[in-house]
Amino acid sequence: MRLNNPFTTSFGTIQDKEFFITEAIDVKGSSGFGESVAFTSPWYTEETVETTRHMIEDFLIKILQENEINHPDEVTDLFAVIKRNNMAKAAIEGAIWDLYAKRNNISLTQALGGQKKQIDVGISIGIQASTSDLIDKIDYYLQEGYKRIKLKIKPGHDIEVLRVVRKHFPDTPIMADANSAYTLEDIDLLKQLDDFHLMMIEQPLAHDDIIDHAKLQAAIETPICLDESIHSLDDAKKAIESGSCEIINIKIGRVGGLTEARRIHDHCQQKGVKVWCGGMLEAGVGRAHNIALTTLPQFVLPGDTAGSALYFEKDIIKPEVIAKNGVINIPDKPGIGYEIDSDQLEQFRIDFKTFDLRGS
Template identity: 50%
Template sequence: MLHIDRVHLSLIEMPLKKPFTTHLGTVKNRQSIIIEVIDSDGISGFGEAVAFSSPWYTEETTATVLHMLNDFLIPKLLNEKINHPQEVSRLFASIRRNEMAKAGIETAIWDLYAKKRDQSLSALIGGSRTEIPAGAVVATEDVLHALRQIELFQKQGYQRLKVKISPENDVRFLKEIRKEYPNIPLMADANSAYKLADVDQLRALDEFRLLMIEQPLAVTDMVDHATLQREISTPICLDESISSIHDAYSAIQLGSCKIMNIKMGRVGGLENAKRIHDLCVDHQIQVWCGGMIEFGISRAHNIALATLPGFTIPGDIVSSNHYWEEDIIEPFVEVKNGMISVPAEAGIGFLINRKRLKEVTISYGEYIKGKGV
């Protein structure tokens, strides 16, 4: 049994080394919530709630996540008994949605549990890889800047590149990229920029031989994606549309996609992410691990997740120094020859740089069992 005595919350903020731009907006500074759960033996597990400070990706924000953690999830956790991290999703089932808030604390408990068993998180969940392939994201509105980013990523060995597109730039961007790099593994991410009425424009993208087009239509849609997939040859990958195991099941039954992007934060944690992975494997749907411009703790959890056998496409898991001058973990995540080594140490396999964590913390809270804040 896990005897959790305390929970620490740190709201952190750091500037990105370079802006991250999509048609939805530009991210220059990144906030995140670091969650530390501590048991009666003094062992800590770490998770990261990856909501942004504004609701451009999902309805959750750092402010709403803090509200849910402070007023609902942490009190519920400290008042219940848990034997295994798999029980956390059921514990929080009466609280609707708020998946990023749930995932932040659920992943911390997975890290704690793996450390208690002196086992790496990847081995604990059934992962078998000792290294995983890395992919990277090109996020800029300037095509020349995009080509420079691709050149750099190619030198660093990234095995799959993703470019952000919109109806205003798609053909222009992809044509220039394919002219310079005709054979690189390339995908496009639309972040819901299109409507089904744009089917002819989307069909025109087939000529660019993309690995996939990610989330072309509305975030809540399944039906129109199914119609679109029948009209284009490029595989559709669903991202924002998949926030639960039921969403994944519905997409498969409708034929809404051929590929799914699995993000722990978006689906409520590691257990739900693993269940979606298993469902997709059973139905021959390819999966890959998405990124959230996260800090090292979330990135470490993603590395563990991506060791599962269904993750056949390189994920959005980049080196720590791609986004940050100094991350909050030790050692930094590093891409070498397009691959990331999977740590064999217990838990997520990385240490927390507490000095750096304190430097970037803008608010802090501690919760003690039986005492509250």
């Protein structure tokens, strides 16, 4: 699927999104749907579209064929024998969660234990060609009612940009996302972020780091939010205990699925650490999973789950996800709460494979 607009970060620019839609079908013909979030190249994590295919076909499906599943939580435990490859795991686990909710005639929100009827959403803005373009985009999205603005930064495109933005929007909730573009050698520069009263700086240092982030957090007032460093509940516990962050961004694909995402949420709730749900340029199915997860109580900050139309000319679900005045109303239908638009799915689909989980 082609994004309406190119999305640029410190890693590069994306406009075409290639991914898998997974469908889990039970013996009665009920279906649950999941979505993979890995990109074509391994710039965000080590996973790619191709490694996702490899892991699903050659390992994860076989595990499901050899075991009986009574609850989606069991999928996470069964997949634990496979190291990392969390996005591949989440692509399957999400479909099973959706199917589980539908079989029990409850929404995915209810199945996860969420209670919110609506969620606040922010918007993530990629690096723009000029500062004036960025100001125009921010102004547009604020008029649309989005509750928080996330800006991508990188060395050479940071302090001066934020200074201009803050001058134009002195009271707007703004956060900066560095996608691991800095090191501790940039600590004097990063200290200048305190002047802009940001909600947070997301993943300023290395993608696999916790220790250096603790040193940086001790040196700056701006709250650090960890993203790429958190792949599991264990990672979250270590980050919190070491003082590496004050906020955690929970992405379903990055942590291996809804079960682990909920476990991280629960621990953060116990420790009083704020969480929010980040986006991976998902189509409608993945977007619906994000919405359901965000209904859990410790998701107290607006996430990146904006409406479908901001990303794609036509989504693969109906109705499409709609954000009005920075709010998304939570669907109460069984499962993810949205129907698959079969015609659109067929239009975008380039391949199709089926697997019998009974092994016959």
